[in-house]
Amino acid sequence: MDDDDLCPAERFLVHGRLVRTPRRGDDRTLVLEHLAAQVLAPGEEASEPEVTERVAALADDPVRLRRDLVEAGLVGRRQDGSRYWRERGTRHDDEPGARPRPPDAWD
Numbered sequence: 001m002d003d004d005d006l007c008p009a010e011r012f013l014v015h016g017r018l019v020r021t022p023r024r025g026d027d028r029t030l031v032l033e034h035l036a037a038q039v040l041a042p043g044e045e046a047s048e049p050e051v052t053e054r055v056a057a058l059a060d061d062p063v064r065l066r067r068d069l070v071e072a073g074l075v076g077r078r079q080d081g082s083r084y085w086r087e088r089g090t091r092h093d094d095e096p097g098a099r100p101r102p103p104d105a106w107d
Helices: 008-012 025-039 048-056 062-071
Strands: 045-047 075-077 083-086
Touching: 008 025, 025 048, 025 062, 045 048, 048 062, 048 083, 062 075
Parallel strands: none
Antiparallel strands: 045 083, 075 083
């Protein structure tokens, strides 16, 4: 993959990690959608420890990123915080590095 194939969200990441959330709304949405595709695939559900581990691999502040994904409507969570799932698909779901869809995933 060369630089022309990189997702535009990559310009906000340092070695694939979110160090600082972009201030501009469109850039923030772009980055959150890109990272959501790496945390949970459409139709995938995971426990809080699994999600936290995945988010920690992508961000210096994993708790904040997890909260930002939920607040952006990209990731849903049970009220008790025990389970998480993807709320909607994004254009980033087919990018290299995106989580593979489970066999019983919704489309």
